[in-house]
Amino acid sequence: MLFRLSKNSFVRVYDDFGYIVNQCTKKDRIYNKIGSLFLNKISRVPKDIKEVVKTVHTLFHNVSYEVIENDFCEFLNDLEKNKFIVTGYSIEELISKDCSFTYSFSDTTSDSFPDTFKQTNLPKTKKVLNNKFYKNPTLFALQIELTTHCNENCIHCYIPNSRRGNILDFKTVCSVLDQARILKTLALSFSGGEPLLHPDFSEIIQYARENDFSVSVLTNLTYSVSLLT
Ligand code: SF4
Known part of the structure; x- marks a missing residue:
């Protein structure tokens, strides 16, 4: 199974958190360091989920491959549900799922995402960004x-x-x-x-x-x- 960033989404990873935003839906997410590690694996280049999990697994020797695979798939599921990424079995499927604009984006109301990756101390995106850029303009x-x-x-x-x-x-x-x-x-x-x-x-x-x-x-x-x- 392949995945890649949707064309209206953008990722920035900083020292202490990761940020993803979709320019069309205006939805965004802040991730903690573990989430940022996963976020760093998402780009505009299609990647194979299993290959990425193998790479991440080399960083966590004491965690089983299956646990990392489950976590990563849970992470991707949430991102796909909210139009940040597209997944598919072929490049053609990725392209066909990546729409430019639709008013149905306003239906992506679920703002819940897995606790494992959340920035827990500062739950609001705006607050995290304000805090970060106030201290480090x-x-x-x-x-x-x-x-x-x-x-x-x-x-x-x-x-x-x-x-x-x-x-x-x-x-x-x-x-x-x-x-x-x-x-x-x-x-x-x-x-x-x-x-x-x-x-x-x-x-x-x-x-x-x-x-x-x-x-x-x-x-x-x-x-x-x-x-x-
Ligand atoms: S559209 Fe009007 S306001 Fe805007 S730059 Fe041109 S002249 Fe100025």
Whole structure:
């Protein structure tokens, strides 16, 4: 049986906890160190459950293979039920189960997940993140103003006409994203002006996704651009 991260989900593992979030459902989870060990095994690359359990088993000599397998399957079941991952017997099945968007996501109401992996002292995700980043400030979310160009001329716009026409070049954007990746930044928001007017917009989005960022675009929705496939 194979598993992999669903395309709308993102994982970040820190020293003391692990975090997973689905950008569509807005559901998230905080895991303790044991849960983080399992979480670290989930990526966009399909993996075989038995192979992963074998790897984890080498870290826990005094625990039987069967116990680790049960725990790992319980862990994956919860994640799959809540759309964080997909499982299947073939790559095609994984792809067919990984939908881009559906309003039925709002039906994934179960917030219970196995106690073994829970961050027990600080049960609320927001509290754990606030606590972590208050003590160790880092760049968890980043907004990048790609250009001051815009195809509109709103009276309330905060960009004065004298500042219209600036473009952040592609290399600089990539360099910022590279640094953000090292800092384990999760969420990127591209704004402007109108970000879709950036000449390299689709390449920037592609680069951001290849580097596993959760991406949002703040646009006025009056302009369309073809994204690379
Ligand atoms: S759409 Fe936004 S960026 Fe463009 S002029 Fe209006 S407020 Fe400014």
